Amino acid sequence: MSEYLDAGGDPNAVLPNSSWTLLHLAAEFQDLELVQRLVSTGADLNRPDEFGQTALHFAVDIDIDGPTQQNEEEKIDFSTTKLLLALGASPWVVDHRGRTARGWAEGYGPKLLKLFDECCGHLIND
Secondary structure, three states: OHHHHHOOOOOOOEOOOOOOEHHHHHHHOOOHHHHHHHHHOOOOOOOOOOOOOOHHHHHHHHHHHHHHHOOOHHHOOOHHHHHHHHHOOOOOOOOOOOOOHHHHHHOOOHHHHHHHHHHHHHHOOO
């Protein structure tokens, strides 16, 4: 990916046969270095996919789902989510199902919503 970006590749490119941008992909794979690189080269933090989901929606989902599937909820740290918020991703984008990033966390239940609020609430400005 670095070679692509170094050669002037579009940081907002959409993957073939998908509506995911490179930033969606970087968030899905929790590649924090690539997230930073894409944003520094002009990636749109709030560009939605065909379902209205931004990279931030993806980040919340994978930051919770990965450790949850491994029965390691104690390892949830929302690192990808926090990075995207710190870089300026809007927490107010609503997907086609009416969910914000916080709404995705809420879908995992009250315990994980509380953890989301504790970890990320300070990065969400009204």
